[in-house]
Amino acid sequence: MKIDHAQPLEYSTDQNQLNILGFWIFLGAEIMLFATLFTAYFTLSHRTGSGPTPAEIFEITPVLIETFALLTSSFTIGLGIHAMRLGRKNAMVTFFGITLLLGLCFLGVEIFEFMTYYHEGATYQTSAFTAALMTTLGTHGAHVTLGLFWGTFIIIQVIKRGLTPQTANKAFIFSLYWHFLDVVWIFIFSFIYLKGMM
Amino acid sequence: MEFFQRFAIPHPSPAIYASMVAIALVSIGIVVGLTYFKKWGYLWREWLTTVDHKKIGIMYLLSALLMLFRGGADAIMMRAQLATPDAKLLDAQHYNEIFTTHGVVMILFMAMPFIFAFFNLIVPLQIGARDVAFPRLNALSFWLFFVGAMLFNISFVIGGSPDAGWTSYFPLAGNDFSTSVGTNYYMLAIQISGIGSLMTGINFCTTIIKMRAPGMTLMKMPMFTWSAFIANIIVVFAFPVLTVALIMGTADRLFGANFFTTSNGGMDMLWANFFWVWGHPEVYILILPAFGLYSEIISTFSGRNLFGYRAMVWSMILISLLSFLVWTHHFFTMGQGALTNSIFSITTMAIAVPTGVKIFNWLFTMWKGKIRFTTPMLYSIGFIPLFTIGGATGVMLGMSAADYQYHNTMFLVAHFHNTIIPGVVFAMLAGLTYYWPKFFGFMLNEKIGKLTFWLLTIGFVLAFFPMYLSGLDGQARRMYTYSEATGFGPLNMLSFVGAALMALAFLAIVYNIYYSYKNSPRNIGSDPWDARSLEWATHTPIPEYNFARLPQVSSSQAFWDAKKKGHELFKGEIKDIHMPNNSGVPFVMSCIFFVAGFSFVFALWVPAVIALIGVFVCMALRSFEQDHGYHIHAKEVKETEAKYGKVLNNEDRSRATSRV
Ligand code: HEM
Ligand SMILES: [Cu+2]
Numbered sequence: 001m002k003i004d005h006a007q008p009l010e011y012s013t014d015q016n017q018l019n020i021l022g023f024w025i026f027l028g029a030e031i032m033l034f035a036t037l038f039t040a041y042f043t044l045s046h047r048t049g050s051g052p053t054p055a056e057i058f059e060i061t062p063v064l065i066e067t068f069a070l071l072t073s074s075f076t077i078g079l080g081i082h083a084m085r086l087g088r089k090n091a092m093v094t095f096f097g098i099t100l101l102l103g104l105c106f107l108g109v110e111i112f113e114f115m116t117y118y119h120e121g122a123t124y125q126t127s128a129f130t131a132a133l134m135t136t137l138g139t140h141g142a143h144v145t146l147g148l149f150w151g152t153f154i155i156i157q158v159i160k161r162g163l164t165p166q167t168a169n170k171a172f173i174f175s176l177y178w179h180f181l182d183v184v185w186i187f188i189f190s191f192i193y194l195k196g197m198m
Numbered sequence: 199m200e201f202f203q204r205f206a207i208p209h210p211s212p213a214i215y216a217s218m219v220a221i222a223l224v225s226i227g228i229v230v231g232l233t234y235f236k237k238w239g240y241l242w243r244e245w246l247t248t249v250d251h252k253k254i255g256i257m258y259l260l261s262a263l264l265m266l267f268r269g270g271a272d273a274i275m276m277r278a279q280l281a282t283p284d285a286k287l288l289d290a291q292h293y294n295e296i297f298t299t300h301g302v303v304m305i306l307f308m309a310m311p312f313i314f315a316f317f318n319l320i321v322p323l324q325i326g327a328r329d330v331a332f333p334r335l336n337a338l339s340f341w342l343f344f345v346g347a348m349l350f351n352i353s354f355v356i357g358g359s360p361d362a363g364w365t366s367y368f369p370l371a372g373n374d375f376s377t378s379v380g381t382n383y384y385m386l387a388i389q390i391s392g393i394g395s396l397m398t399g400i401n402f403c404t405t406i407i408k409m410r411a412p413g414m415t416l417m418k419m420p421m422f423t424w425s426a427f428i429a430n431i432i433v434v435f436a437f438p439v440l441t442v443a444l445i446m447g448t449a450d451r452l453f454g455a456n457f458f459t460t461s462n463g464g465m466d467m468l469w470a471n472f473f474w475v476w477g478h479p480e481v482y483i484l485i486l487p488a489f490g491l492y493s494e495i496i497s498t499f500s501g502r503n504l505f506g507y508r509a510m511v512w513s514m515i516l517i518s519l520l521s522f523l524v525w526t527h528h529f530f531t532m533g534q535g536a537l538t539n540s541i542f543s544i545t546t547m548a549i550a551v552p553t554g555v556k557i558f559n560w561l562f563t564m565w566k567g568k569i570r571f572t573t574p575m576l577y578s579i580g581f582i583p584l585f586t587i588g589g590a591t592g593v594m595l596g597m598s599a600a601d602y603q604y605h606n607t608m609f610l611v612a613h614f615h616n617t618i619i620p621g622v623v624f625a626m627l628a629g630l631t632y633y634w635p636k637f638f639g640f641m642l643n644e645k646i647g648k649l650t651f652w653l654l655t656i657g658f659v660l661a662f663f664p665m666y667l668s669g670l671d672g673q674a675r676r677m678y679t680y681s682e683a684t685g686f687g688p689l690n691m692l693s694f695v696g697a698a699l700m701a702l703a704f705l706a707i708v709y710n711i712y713y714s715y716k717n718s719p720r721n722i723g724s725d726p727w728d729a730r731s732l733e734w735a736t737h738t739p740i741p742e743y744n745f746a747r748l749p750q751v752s753s754s755q756a757f758w759d760a761k762k763k764g765h766e767l768f769k770g771e772i773k774d775i776h777m778p779n780n781s782g783v784p785f786v787m788s789c790i791f792f793v794a795g796f797s798f799v800f801a802l803w804v805p806a807v808i809a810l811i812g813v814f815v816c817m818a819l820r821s822f823e824q825d826h827g828y829h830i831h832a833k834e835v836k837e838t839e840a841k842y843g844k845v846l847n848n849e850d851r852s853r854a855t856s857r858v
Contacts, residue, residue, distance in 0.1 A: 018331045022404040025434055029396055032438035036475075040446065040457070040468060047463030049456070124455055128463035131455035135446065149814070153821045166824070 003165055008085055010172035012165045023173045027180055034184050037136045041192065044132040051126035054133075054196030062113045063193045066106050067185065073102035074182040077175045084171060089163055093155055096171070099178065100151045103144055110141050133192070140188060143181050150174060204800055208358045208378045209291045213275075218355045247780040249333035252740060254340045255318030256637060259630070261344055262312040266704065268351060269308050272300035274701055277661070281694035283682040293678035294361035295354065295380065301364025305480070306388060307347040309618070310395065312626045313487045314343070317402055317426050319633060323733035323740070324420045326411025326749040331404040333778040339394040339401065341788030346391025349795045353383040357800065360384040363676065365473055365528075366447070368458035368466040373451055382799040385448040390795050392437055392444070399433030402426060411732070413751035417511070420731040420754060421497075421504055424511055425490025428518045429483045435522070436479040443472035452801060470532065474525035482521040484618070486514055488625030489556060492578045495632055496560050498729045499575040500567025503755055506559040513552035520549045530598040531605045539598035546596035550589060557582060572727070573647035577628035580655050581620045588616030591666065606676075609669025612662045619658055627654075627707065635726045639739050640718040646710040653703035660696025664689040730758035735767055737842045743775045743830055746839050772835050778827045787816040 003012045011017055045054060080095030114134070117123075122130045154174055158167050207214060232238050245253060275296055279288045288296065322330055330336050353359045358378035362371035371381045406427045410419065419427070447469065449455035456462040458469045497504045504510060526534060526542045560582060569575065591613040595601055604610060627650075635641045665673075668689045673680065680686050725734045735757045736745055749767045753759050760767045794809035796802075 018404055018408055021408060022331060022400055025400045025403050029400065029434045029438050032435050033442060036439045036442040036472065040442065040472075043468055044457070044463065044465060047465060049462035051462070124449075124453060126456075126462070128456045128459075128465060131446075131449065131457055135449065135455075149818070150821065153818060157822065170821075 009163060009165055009168035010084075011169075013169075016165055016169040019169055019173060020176075023176060027176065030180060034136075034139070034187070037132075037139060038187065038191065041132045041136050044128040045192075045196070047128040049127035049129075051130055052120065052122050054129070054192075055198075057117055057120055057122050058193055058197045059113075059116075060193075060197065062109050062116075063189065066109050066113075067189050069102045069106040069109070070182050070185050073099045073106070074179055076102065077178050081172060081175050084163060084168055087163060089158060092163075092171070093158055096151060096155050096158075100148055100155075103148050103151070103178075107141060107144055107148070110137065110144075136192070137188065140181065140184055143184075147174070147178060147181065151178070204379070205356050207355065209289070209295075211289075211292060214354060221355060242782070243780070246785045247337075247782045249329075249337045249778050249780055249784075250742060251318045251322050251330050251333065251336060252637065252742075254336055255315045255320075257340055257344075258311045258315035258318060261347065262308050262315060262626075263708075265303050265308040265311070265347060269300050269303040270701060270704055272296045272303070274697055276300065277690075277694045277697040279678060280680075280690045282691065283680055283684070283687045285679060288678060290678045291361065294363075294676070295359040297676055298360045298363050298366075298380075298384075299350070299354065302350065302360070302384065302388070303347075305364065305484075306391060307343075307350065309484050309622050309626075310391075311343055311347075312622075313429070313484060314339075314395075314398055316422070316487060316491065316626075316629055316633075317398070317430070319637060320733055321402060321405065321423055321426050322409075323736060323744060324423045324731055325406065325409060325414060326732050326745060326751065327405065327409040328744050328748075328775065329778065330401050331409060332401050334781050334784060335397050335401055337781065338784035338787065339398040341784050342394030342397075342791060343391040345788045345792040345795070346387045346389075346394065349390065349792055349799075350383055350387035353380055353387075357383070365477070366469075367473075368447070368450070368469045369460050371447065371451075371469075372459060379799050382448070382451055385444050385451065386795040386798050389441065389444045389448070390791050392440055395433055396437040396441070399430045399437065402430040403434060406430070411749045411751050411756075414756070417508070418751060418754045418756075421493035421507070421510060422487070422490035422731075425486045425488075425493075425514060428514050429486045432479045432483050432486075432518050432521065436476045436483070439472055440476035443469060443476065446472075448798070452798065467529075467532065470529050471525065474528045475522070477528065478525045479518075479521045481618075482517060484622045486517065488622045489514070491625045491629040491632075492560065492581060494729075494731065495574045495578050495628055496563050498632075498727055499570045499572055499578075500564045501570075501728075502563055502567040503730075503758075504559065505562035505565075506555075507754060509555055510559055513555045516552040517549060520545060520552075524549065527596055527598070527601075530601045543596055543598040547593055550593055553589060557586060572631075573642070573644055573651060574628040574632040576648060576651045577624045577631075580651065581624045581628075584620035584624075584655075584658070585617060588613060588620065592617060604669060606674055607669035608665040608673045608675055611675050612665035612669060615658075615662050615665075619662075624654075627651075630707075632727065633733075635722055636724075636733060636738055636740070639722070640714060640720055641722060641726060642710050642714045643718065646706060646713060650703050650706040650710065653699050653706060657696045657699030657701075657703055661693050661700060662696070664692045664696075725757075730755045732757050732767075735760065741838055741842075743777065743835065746772050746775075746835050772832050772839070774832050775830045775835060776827055777830060779825055781825075783816055783820060787813060790816065 002014065005012065011020065076095050077099040080092045080099060083089075083091035083095055114137075117130070117134075124131055124134050151174055154167070154170050158171065161167055232241060245257065248254065275288060276293065279285050279293060318330075318336070322328070358380045360366065360371075360376070360380035360383055361378070362376050362381055362384075366381060366384055369375060371384075406419075406423060446455070446457040450457050450459065450464075456464040458464050458466050460466065493504055493510065523545045524542055526538060527546045530539050530542070560578075564579075571579075591609070595604060595610060595613055631642050631647055668686050669675075671684075671686070673684070673686045673690075722738065724736065724738045727734075732749055732751070735749060745768070747768045747770055749756060750769055751767075752765060756765070756767065759765045790809050790812040794806055794813065797804075797806035797809060
């Protein structure tokens with residue numbers, strides 16, 4: 001494997017560059033995926049049947065906690081990548097760990113939120129609106145869940161193998177993924193929750 | 199007992215029982231044969247675990263041919279049923295299942311893998327690369343497609359086939375009207391193979407952007423690579439829409455969600471919109487690579503550079519953009535206002551302009567050329583007038599006001615077969631004949647090839663042109679029978695004869711492969727057609743590393759200029775070559791996907807959850823795996839090259855030129 005030392009570690013081999021480009025293209029597909037989900041949600045959000053409307057079930061507190069957790073985690077993973085560029089393995093691992101804890105916190109609140117909906121009689125089967133809501137949130141939540149596992153694996157590898165072109169590449173790609181989930185959440189926060197509560 | 203009833207077919211018929219027996223016998227035959235000839239190891243090492251783009255391409259090709267026969271059998275049954283009025287060959291339910299599976303199989307499990315086969319076989323060679331960007335992902339894409347296809351194909355012997363049309367419109371496809379598990383199969387099989395397609399899209403976009411040979415700028419890429427590039431970009435943007443639509447459809451059917459229902463706020467038109475936001479671009483995913491193949495073939499056999507290279511590229515880009523803006527022309531009559539209809543009518547007709555540009559470019563390429571009428575060229579020449587007719591009737595359908603007359607009649611069926619058969623199927627067969635010698639080391643017989651072309655063309659015209667008439671006369675599509683009094687009988691009989699001729703043509707292809715395998719001379723050299731682009735610059739059979747040294751490109755006809763103008767393609771020394779290791783994971787993971795899909799179809803939650811965990815375990819293992827591939831050392835490469843007898847002097851070159 002040829003390593004180009006003029007480049008940051010995560011870009012330093014040909015395969016690494018391919019991986020990063022490939023992942024950007026994958027994110028393009030993910031944008032389409034979430035755009036479609038949002039379209040479905042906007043089309044169906046007024047079609048509540050005999051179930052509750054958005055304003056009746058949305059609550060600001062858990063959503064704010066979720067937003068805070070996720071936005072902060074995007075910041076900490078940025079710090080993690082910065083530490084990685086400086087070659088400071090322990091700092092990087094710490095920041096990645098904090099990121100994942102914040103992600104876990106987000107997920108916990110989201111599950112709590114889903115349970116509340118359920119008790120309020122807004123289940124997946126209630127109406128087109130609830131189905132679209134839970135599918136959109138659920139898809140994002142499933143991405144976060146996957147990210148928690150993925151991130152954990154990467155931390156283990158960095159600890160075991162150190163900062164190599166391979167581990168750096170994986171960590172960098174994971175950070176792209178994590179930032180992307182954050183961007184999607186900002187859309188969910190503004191256009192689903194804030195708009196729905198107004 | 200109840201448990202087993204779920205797997206029973208709701209509408210059994212003797213034909214289905216016969217197929218069950220046939221499937222069982224063939225499977226046993228394969229297992230026994232592999233064991234007897236001790237081929238399990240070979241199969242595993244050389245094929246099931248391969249990550250070589252050439253072998254993956256060949257597997258796509260074989261699967262596509264197999265599916266062509268599955269879809270073709272459906273087609274023949276439909277035409278036989280419609281050949282005479284009041285026929286009793288099939289009942290209504292069986293007919294519904296057959297037109298549904300025919301449509302799905304032909305588009306998703308025949309045409310798609312066919313073009314993916316060519317992406318795999320040709321693109322890396324044409325850009326002078328050693329493989330695709332992510333070889334192992336490529337294997338996973340193939341196996342996901344394959345298990346998706348198999349999942350779809352077992353539907354008619356286990357639990358019943360989907361019967362709501364290949365468009366699967368809701369509420370018809372909902373639980374109330376499609377009571378068997380058939381539509382579950384539809385949702386899950388397409389989902390699984392769709393994930394594979396999306397990954398192919400990502401893989402090839404990356405490959406084409408990053409792995410082109412030195413000197414090959416975008417505007418020097420061969421036309422097929424251009425078409426593959428654009429098609430793969432469309433894949434990346436269109437398939438996620440289908441993914442979401444299928445998730446929602448599955449949720450409606452299995453979890454009682456209300457996306458597309460007619461109660462609790464559901465909206466059936468949402469499905470129609472999502473389906474066609476994917477579905478229309480899908481048509482261009484198929485047709486653009488077909489155009490790319492025609493471009494290669496026409497320029498080779500006219501002995502000229504492609505006329506209007508830039509116009510060709512720009513027209514493809516324009517078509518790909520427009521393809522996302524026309525989807526509602528598939529439901530002009532479903533109650534969207536006049537303004538919407540007018541807008542989509544105009545965008546639809548606009549597509550004819552760049553397509554027309556391409557047609558003229560091919561014609562001008564041939565104009566002053568010295569045409570060689572080989573089999574691939576015959577298909578390409580036949581394609582032009584036939585496709586133009588299909589395009590013209592497409593413009594007719596695109597006029598929303600007039601569409602109220604032909605909507606859902608045989609006129610539409612005639613139109614889309616008129617574009618998709620000369621457009622895509624002819625291109626595939628032309629490409630198959632053209633590239634066969636490169637991949638298998640012998641030519642297909644030209645006599646049988648030409649006979650096939652004529653059978654297919656005449657069959658096609660007989661089969662589909664009468665439908666324009668019966669459609670304008672009011673024969674609806676998807677009707678399993680009609681009465682004598684309608685007068686549709688004779689036209690449909692004619693169609694049946696045509697379809698039978700087409701079936702003969704497809705058999706002739708198989709015979710041709712068999713015949714040529716037995717009789718064709720080997721040692722045909724690496725460039726038997728005197729062709730123009732880089733895939734012909736490597737040896738036949740192609741060494742696993744494709745090129746010992748990567749080519750240096752300075753024009754869009756790199757190989758041709760090397761032959762004619764003495765450009766030097768391969769410079770410098772032979773170095774160690776890095777290759778990826780084989781892997782069993784893509785195959786195993788896809789099999790687990792199959793289990794997951796099957797369990798979901800029948801709502802067997804325990805195995806479904808176990809299988810999903812299995813998928814995640816595979817991904818986790820992959821994350822921890824350290825696999826740096828291996829190197830073929832320069833010495834070994836040189837020895838291999840020496841075996842081809844031309845390390846330094848490309849003797850093929852002189853042979854090829856002297857033959858013209
Ligand atoms: C080889 C000869 C073929 C014949 C004789 C044939 C015949 C037919 C017939 C009779 C129908 C049903 C019309 C109806 O709705 O009543 C049909 C539908 C259809 N065919 Fe073909 N076909 C052929 C090849 C193809 C190919 C190559 C493709 C695509 C690559 C294709 C795609 C479709 C689709 C998408 C439908 C619509 C299915 C539906 O209504 O849901 N066909 N075909
Ligand atoms: Cu269309």
